[in-house]
Amino acid sequence: MGSTCKTLLWWSSPVSSMLAHLSDYDLVKIAEEIYADPARRDGRSLEDIVQQVVNASNGTDKLSGRLLTFPGAPDMYDHERHAYAAGPPLVGIFAQGQKLARAVDGFIVTTSCCFEPVGVPYCREFYRKRGQELFAVGIQAHELCWTDSAAVVPSDARVKAFLDRAVREYGLRSVLYISFGSLFFPVATPQLVEALLDTLLTLESPFPFIFSLGGQMASLPADLIHRVNTSGKGLVCDFWVEQRALLQHGAVGWFLTHGGFNSVSEALTQGIPFIIWPVGGEQPINGALLSAEPNPVAIELFQVRTGPQLGPSLHSNTEITGMVQAASEEFKATFAAARGARGAILRANAEKMTLALREARVGEAAEEFKRLIDF
Known part of the structure; x- marks a missing residue:
């Protein structure tokens, strides 16, 4: 479609969790560095190491009690980061999501400043420094969801x-x-x-x-x-x-x-x-x-x-x-x-x-849609 075609990633969750999933660490790169060192590899496959890096969520392959910070959301320790009730985190989604996030021109997020007054401005600036744009288009639900x-x-x-x-x-x-x-x-x-x-x-x-x-x-x-x-x-x-x-x-x-x-x-x-x-x-x-x-x-x-x-x-x-x-x-x-x-x-x-979300839908979020159209 040519070099002028814009690509955007749609993230239907708070921006705080988007950063945690897509931008904190290059999970595959970390795993490959560990795998390349026989002592650190310790007989594990690359796939096993990637899973352990995902589980740790702290830039290593082991939980260490490291404090993880998410803009606009409460901090938590690395061992609080994941819930395993549905099974271990899906490595493929994390790895491919990170790869995609580095390649796109911007992000569409279904949140607003009224919901994330710290997270949205922080992430907008964070991604602009990477040459990417962020559009916070508000809570998007069926029209009938907004009726009484x-x-x-x-x-x-x-x-x-x-x-x-x-x-x-x-x-x-x-x-x-x-x-x-x-x-x-x-x-x-x-x-x-x-x-x-x-x-x-x-x-x-x-x-x-x-x-x-x-x-x-x-x-x-x-x-x-x-x-x-x-x-x-x-x-x-x-x-x-x-x-x-x-x-x-x-x-x-x-x-x-x-x-x-x-x-x-x-x-x-x-x-x-x-x-x-x-x-x-x-x-x-x-x-x-x-x-x-x-x-x-x-x-x-x-x-x-x-x-x-x-x-x-x-x-x-x-x-x-x-x-x-x-x-x-x-x-x-x-x-x-x-x-x-x-x-x-x-x-x-x-x-x-x-x-606040209803007001944002016809205010802040509507303006974000206009920015998106112009983009």
């Missing part, structure tokens, strides 16, 4: 009936919606998923919930699904549900999510706060960002990590064990907080963020 229309309703009769009944029996914003998205699921920790459902089913004060199993990796034992669906307290949907319609139903008040930004974006258009269970990818950074002061919109779960903590945590004051009992206790405490004073603060913050 009661006409947007779930098409499945079971889902609609459950939500309508929850409003009658428990009131508006009483339902917890659970989904790990279309690509992820905590397959490495099924015992913690079962503990989550056991906790919800045995709460003294019911917290009605809908659990969507729409993802490719998502599954639950048949007997557990039957137990939930006959309890009257929850509904497991082992079929595709229209997430947008659920989030816009007046019954849904909380979203337990992996922190993937497509899900986050859809919920933020409706002012719904989060409970974050990071599973993989950029989700630990997203969870830290969404739960950070001064205006958090989420509670982040920590006892759902895959195994005991490898070192100190900058975000949790309790020892992370990865055990079922600890996770169950955290679930109970989190649900109590969500339905108490802390939850009210998070909901107010989420509603303010929704208004």
